[in-house]
Amino acid sequence: MAYLSMGESHRRITDYLNRFADAINYQDGDSLARLFSVSSDSPSLLSLADALNVFQDANRLIKQSEKFSQFGEVVAPFFRSLQCYRLGNLVDAYGAFEKASNAFIQEFRNWESGWALEALYVIAYEIRVLAERADRELASNGKSPEKLKGAGSFLMKVFGVLAGSCDLQGKGPKRVGALYVTCQLFKIYFKLGTVNLCRSVIRSIETARIFDFEEFPIRDKVTYMYYTGRLEVLNENFPAADQKLSYALTHCCLSKEANIRMILKYLIPVKLSIGILPKKQLLENYDLVEYNNIVEALKRGDLRLLRSALQENEDQFLRSGVYLVLEKLELQVYQRLLKKIYIIQKQKDPSKAHQVKLEVIVKALKWLEIEMDLDEVECIVAILIYKNLMKGYFAHKSKVVVLSKQDPFPKLNGKPVAS
Amino acid sequence: FVLFLASRNIRSPTPAAIPNYKKSPIRRSKSRWEPLPEVKMLDKPVSASNETGKFGSWDKRVIMLNSSRFPNGVNLIYDNSLSSFRFSASQQKTPSKSAQRPMKRQRIVNGAGLTNNDDDASSDGDKDQSLTAYYSGAMALADNPEEKKRRESRSKRFERGQGHRPDINYFKPKNAGPANLYTKRASALMLSKSFDDSANQAVEDIDWDALTVKGTCQEIEKRFLRLTSAPDPSTVRPEDVLEKALLMVQNSQKNYLYKCDQLKSIRQDLTVQRIRNQLTVKVYETHARLAMEVGDLAEFNQCQSQLQILYSEGIEGCLMEFAAYNLLCVILHSNNKRDLLTSMSRLTQEAKEDGAVKHALAVRAAVTSGNYVAFFKLYKSAPNLNTCLMDLYVKKMRYQAAVCMSKSYRPTVPISYISQILGFSNATAEGNGEKVLTGLDECLEWLKAHGASLITDNTGEMQLDAKASSSTLFMPEPEDAVAHGDSSLAVNDFLARTS
Numbered sequence: 001m002a003y004l005s006m007g008e009s010h011r012r013i014t015d016y017l018n019r020f021a022d023a024i025n026y027q028d029g030d031s032l033a034r035l036f037s038v039s040s041d042s043p044s045l046l047s048l049a050d051a052l053n054v055f056q057d058a059n060r061l062i063k064q065s066e067k068f069s070q071f072g073e074v075v076a077p078f079f080r081s082l083q084c085y086r087l088g089n090l091v092d093a094y095g096a097f098e099k100a101s102n103a104f105i106q107e108f109r110n111w112e113s114g115w116a117l118e119a120l121y122v123i124a125y126e127i128r129v130l131a132e133r134a135d136r137e138l139a140s141n142g143k144s145p146e147k148l149k150g151a152g153s154f155l156m157k158v159f160g161v162l163a164g165s166c167d168l169q170g171k172g173p174k175r176v177g178a179l180y181v182t183c184q185l186f187k188i189y190f191k192l193g194t195v196n197l198c199r200s201v202i203r204s205i206e207t208a209r210i211f212d213f214e215e216f217p218i219r220d221k222v223t224y225m226y227y228t229g230r231l232e233v234l235n236e237n238f239p240a241a242d243q244k245l246s247y248a249l250t251h252c253c254l255s256k257e258a259n260i261r262m263i264l265k266y267l268i269p270v271k272l273s274i275g276i277l278p279k280k281q282l283l284e285n286y287d288l289v290e291y292n293n294i295v296e297a298l299k300r301g302d303l304r305l306l307r308s309a310l311q312e313n314e315d316q317f318l319r320s321g322v323y324l325v326l327e328k329l330e331l332q333v334y335q336r337l338l339k340k341i342y343i344i345q346k347q348k349d350p351s352k353a354h355q356v357k358l359e360v361i362v363k364a365l366k367w368l369e370i371e372m373d374l375d376e377v378e379c380i381v382a383i384l385i386y387k388n389l390m391k392g393y394f395a396h397k398s399k400v401v402v403l404s405k406q407d408p409f410p411k412l413n414g415k416p417v418a419s
Numbered sequence: 420f421v422l423f424l425a426s427r428n429i430r431s432p433t434p435a436a437i438p439n440y441k442k443s444p445i446r447r448s449k450s451r452w453e454p455l456p457e458v459k460m461l462d463k464p465v466s467a468s469n470e471t472g473k474f475g476s477w478d479k480r481v482i483m484l485n486s487s488r489f490p491n492g493v494n495l496i497y498d499n500s501l502s503s504f505r506f507s508a509s510q511q512k513t514p515s516k517s518a519q520r521p522m523k524r525q526r527i528v529n530g531a532g533l534t535n536n537d538d539d540a541s542s543d544g545d546k547d548q549s550l551t552a553y554y555s556g557a558m559a560l561a562d563n564p565e566e567k568k569r570r571e572s573r574s575k576r577f578e579r580g581q582g583h584r585p586d587i588n589y590f591k592p593k594n595a596g597p598a599n600l601y602t603k604r605a606s607a608l609m610l611s612k613s614f615d616d617s618a619n620q621a622v623e624d625i626d627w628d629a630l631t632v633k634g635t636c637q638e639i640e641k642r643f644l645r646l647t648s649a650p651d652p653s654t655v656r657p658e659d660v661l662e663k664a665l666l667m668v669q670n671s672q673k674n675y676l677y678k679c680d681q682l683k684s685i686r687q688d689l690t691v692q693r694i695r696n697q698l699t700v701k702v703y704e705t706h707a708r709l710a711m712e713v714g715d716l717a718e719f720n721q722c723q724s725q726l727q728i729l730y731s732e733g734i735e736g737c738l739m740e741f742a743a744y745n746l747l748c749v750i751l752h753s754n755n756k757r758d759l760l761t762s763m764s765r766l767t768q769e770a771k772e773d774g775a776v777k778h779a780l781a782v783r784a785a786v787t788s789g790n791y792v793a794f795f796k797l798y799k800s801a802p803n804l805n806t807c808l809m810d811l812y813v814k815k816m817r818y819q820a821a822v823c824m825s826k827s828y829r830p831t832v833p834i835s836y837i838s839q840i841l842g843f844s845n846a847t848a849e850g851n852g853e854k855v856l857t858g859l860d861e862c863l864e865w866l867k868a869h870g871a872s873l874i875t876d877n878t879g880e881m882q883l884d885a886k887a888s889s890s891t892l893f894m895p896e897p898e899d900a901v902a903h904g905d906s907s908l909a910v911n912d913f914l915a916r917t918s
Contacts, residue, residue: 318763323760323763324759324787327784327788376792376796379792380790382823382826386823393828393829394827394828396831396833
């Protein structure tokens, strides 16, 4: 590193302080926002950090002038945070940043209008990212990572501030910021695995009178629908999941391919569960080839292929949480297989086609290298009828499936299999 | 609309300000009904006086709403919008010797049973392997059924007053012996144990670092006396004696309550002396198995969580056997898909190839798809104590099967067939003819109790009338249902307690 003189350091710090004070005094939200983005590693902030580490006594500078000292509670810990960040001490960087953010929120509450929302967004983002990094540091030192959990608590507070910010008319311009903070919270809870905590914040957004969903920025709405859609997938609530994820998909900017891919990753299993298959081209365009064999298995009624596809990508599917959803597709695969048998029989002898012997099904499964005894196949047949994937009945004595002459294999038509 | 984050208290480190209701009780080291401990110097003998040692003392604990024991820094917050209490981790970590949970201090390393997980759940696609493995490990421990039960019962203490019905599922132990007053009280004791926190807050949770002793007692048999302060070395047994004690318990012919008591005592002696080795594992495994056999799920879960910690420290034991139990518990008890996915993804390749684990996974698949034939086949071939865990799901599965068959079969299904595939045959050593008859009878009883429509065909064989049954089948109320919904506060039991 080139030698940094005291004079130059002094200049950089004062320069930042001036920009900070000006941004607030002129209500320049964008400029203020830029001044907080620690993790962006912007050259200006990094050079400021260097200056702080050389100068070492920034507090004196802050106190020197009234223009700066009025924001001392925010800036002083922020400087500390930046210094620690630069030195690679993420845990302290987070701690100081949280302190600065706390002080910022106090100021923010008193400001009219939402001019500083951009800055608030940056702070919310930074809180999460710095906490994640701090936790990584803690874990690597064998300590328990609790900063992200703390970040979650802090953001809940911020949420409260935004939600509670109403003027006499009952409409607060700061309210629109709540969805962004909500999305940051979702990211935290998903990362921590405590997705049940999402519930209370979702309730606030969706039932509170003060929030009008349409007023929120589109970017936040897409993210929100993505996460709530994922929660519906976890709960296997497919119609709701379909609605939310589809909303996210249609409103997501086409150029954001990574985001579209993420949405599709969850939307595809949902669509499969309601009987809608994606085109191969789509899977290839968005690099979701793990679903290729599953789609193929559904088309062919190939149980063996489905099982092998599930096993091959087991880890991935378990992590993303779609494994159980995909596994449930087995019944649809059975249905397809039976339908094929029916079609073949129909070609041979239309008058007898609607009666399918159990032993024929066992044989077909054997060809797929799946060994199942009569009892088990009988059970599967019973389940298929029970769940309306087949119309008809099973005659136990003769071990024959008697299919309805009309529409024996009803399509799902956008509805999930009855549970 | 009042958000549970009141705006006034932004400056406080805790995330919530509680409006009109009681503030969360300050974390107490002990039940408020017991005198606060004085941490004595080790050279002064301490008499553990609060326990009478009689089984009769448990009734106090059942009635009292006590024990505000929370794990590190958890606050109870009344959430107006949800009309219930929520737990939220607070920032404060007031130094307190007593309420430190040892598991928090343990480092969860990638030991037995944990895999390096690339948790894709983060939308930013962070490849953050060991950290998320830690989170899922810590979360799993924090969210294990035992911890959840504690939280549930703690939060439900308040709900009860407001007319909420707790729906904690208490498991009655299988009473093999005569239904006398002793066993009745014993079952109530079992229920109260899962009910009451301070009894369940195991000995393991007290901070023993400061109080470690080296025992000198030579008694092989020793009653469990809960210690709440520094123990007297002459009452604590050294390791070699404890080994003998364990052996004694394993070979004993006495009943579960006796063994449970002895084992708790052994566990306490081990904890006090900070002995964490294969003996410790064996003790917990023994206790867990015994608890499982009688259906004492609370005790089982407690042992399970301790075992997971011990295994993760690299201590040898029957990892696979208990991994299978773990899996079965998640599948059959909680409907929590996320927990299930986490447990499944944390299985190592080695685990997945183990027979017991494979069996548990197969059970899971059967339950998820409703495949009753597979379920009862697996029931017959279950290794270790997997049957005990499956037992808790058998009723549900049979009912599902009956409903399914009523819809799909026409016109009838032979009862003999149903009896066979729904696992009704008894595994007795009697002659062939006798065995089948008993199973059939049981099946008939069961079907009748669930409203099935039965007919006899022209060959004299009993059949299920499928079409008729589809509208007459029902799931009966559980036998121990009580008007106010809380079976452990049943009036009859209350009056039966005479001490």
